[in-house]
Amino acid sequence: MMTEAHPADQADILRRAAENQARLTAELEPAYDFIVCGAGSSGSVVARRLAENAAVQVLLVEAGGSDEAESVLNPALWPTNLGTERDWGFTAEPNPHLNGRALPMSMGKGLGGGSSINVMVWARGHRSDWEHFAAESGDARWNYQNVLDIYRRIENWRGAPDPSHRGTDGPVWVQPAADPSPIAHALLDAASELGIPTFDSPNGRMMESEGGAAITDMLVRDGRRQSLFRAYVQPYLDRPNLTVMTGATVERIAFEGNRAVGVDLLHGGARTRIGARQEVVLSMGAMQTPKVLMHSGIGDEAELRRVGIPVRQHLPGVGANLQDHVSFGCTWEYAEPIAPRNSGSEATLYWKSRPELTAPDLLFCQVEFPVPSERTAARGVPEHGWTMFAGLAQPQSRGRLRLRSDDPAAALQIDANMLSDPADMTAALACIELCRELGNARAFRPLVRGEVMPGDLRGEALKDYVRDSAVTYWHQTCTAKMGRDSMSVVDGSLRVYGVEGLRIADGSVLPRVTTGNTQAPCAIIGEQAAASLRAAHQL
Structure with missing residues (x-):
């Protein structure tokens, strides 16, 4: 088990580290x-x-x-880093498949990179991802069992013991969201109503199966980002x-x-x-x-x-x-205001757009405040509400990066190309249908006044909502x-x-x-x- 430094000792370590780095960088x-x-x-x-x-x-x-910076270390302040000097501030080209919208694509800039401005979610990927990587590379080191062993070695897991999946001696402090909001528990109950299984963690058996719902695992320790x-x-x-x-x-x-x-x-x-x-x-x-x-x-x-x-x-x-998870926000208004807790995103769900699939292709992160796109904000956003930040876990669309000139200071041309593959629109419609079933389930009725968007849209009107609501998950890869x-x-x-x-x-x-x-x-x-x-x- 990792030992904890006394606060006075920790201060001394930090001072010595700062002095050492000042010396090393002054004499490169x-x-x-x-x-x-x-x-x-x-x-x-x-x-x-x-x-x-x-x-x-x-x-x-x-x-x-x-x-x-407090905006980095305080989990609740993560949105305040977007668009600042801690964000590369990339913007994609206008996309005809998103009604001509040009999406901002934030990426972390600073010590920690994305792990210093993200929502602190620890999500290992599905078994099928790692088996695919091993097959693509022809290298068994990338298969699920080997990667599971690495995860167990690097984690310092603070949740319910699960020695077959979790480690407790590694450098990475991982814990379930502490004292989750009632709105997070309601999502798990709603999933159960729909026959979607729930788990103690999203990072054990859940991602070896068809999917499920769980309280989010986070890199937060003593209320501070890690x-x-x-x-x-x-x-x-x-x-x-x-x-x-x-x-x-x-x-x-x-x-x-x-x-x-x-x-x-x-x-x-x-x-x-x-x-x-x-x-x-x-x-x-x-x-x-x-x-x-x-x-x-x-x-x-x-x-x-x-x-x-x-x-x-x-x-x-x-x-x-170029790939990215694309999300379509569906929003509900609270019956009474409920303040966000932790990062404001404490429950997650993975499920399938089609029953014949054997692994999830949809990703749902509950956000405990409204998250409209710049286009859907015009539809009216409740002062107090929550968003099902849901989207495509396995998009079929592919984008492309190009240089504009030979000058390294020139901005990239980013053709994100989201929703260019028709299969993604089909999956997006299934995603929104499942969002609405979850958010309108019995479990939420004591907590919400009602659905704000998209509402009961059909056909082209719903496709138009998909194009207008689509935003990035900031998972450019x-x-x-x-x-x-x-x-x-x-x-x-x-x-x-x-x-x-x-x-x-x-x-x-x-x-x-x-x-x-x-x-x-x-x-x-x-x-x-x-x-x-x-x-x-x-x-």
Whole structure:
């Protein structure tokens, strides 16, 4: 069991860590053994695991800044980070399948990345996801049983004991939402009314089956957010072999021949190159990782030539296969105001759009306040209410990222392409039908005045509501996928095809988006990358 530091000792540790990092960043080395680009949900894991070997010098580079902010640490304040300096602030192109709407696509920028601004949900993905990844990569290390073992090893689980699924000695503090709202319990009761099973946790048997409902697992400890940066990196900030550099934007990978030997970055208004003696790891997420690859000459040959970038390695899958969970908010008005608790999202449900499916393809996160889109807000939003933030767990639509120019400062062109596949509209209609059945079930009647939207819409009117209400779950992934076909970018060890000394460890390597929130799978990606690096370099 992990031991707890006395508050006075903890303050001393934090002081020593701050002094150490100030010293290390003031005297940057010309080269490190490993450079990890991005201190988010995967990069934090990779940096920590490499730095566990005291003989290895690790540089962790982050474009954003510190996570020392009440808006980060207070679980209830997560929405206040959206659109700030802690958000990359991406915007997709206008989408004809969403009535011409251009969706904002937030992604975390700062220590912790998405794990510092997200809703703190810990969702492992379904058994079928991991079996699919193992098949795509041809690598059994990605199968469900092996990944389950990793989850058990990294978790410090605080809920009901479940030794076959949960671990209690790891760095990641995971707990069920504390003292959930009556509205969260009502969702579980409504699911039972409809014959959907309920579970003690969404991360055990529930995601080995057709789905179900449960109180959400969260990365919250003593009422404070526990990001993956804080779980993995913060305890190592006093080590002399781990340097964390903030405010540094990676523009390109430096090469000698076909080997990555460092990174070119912008820091404090100046451009500099820092060398990597062993490997460079890109962990910047599904937008920034392919962007840096393309600016480094790795990507689709025709796309690179279009913007005048010399081709180093033709990999047409870079920037392709963009996936995201798309949500359609259905809203109810409270009979009496009920204040949100924890993060304001304490119950989750996974289920099927068609009875013949053997795994869930729909994802429901209850939000304890209204969450309209910019378009559906015009329909009238109750002052006090709750939203079924429900959507497609396995969308069929695929988007694409493109460069606008050879300037690394230029914004990406993001064609998210949501709902372009007709199967997604069919699933969306089933999703909204199930939302309405749940929200109008007996379990909610003492708590709500009634349904606000969508109401009893049919045919084209309901499809129009889908297009107007669609928003992102902020689970952008899959733009540098792992696999063995011509569109794959990395192999099962996360090495970039055709070049040496370069790996990717973030959500972009997923062949398809996982069933559920993506934070926990990104921790697994970090663990897998670190294990491969340690084995390759005999660390």
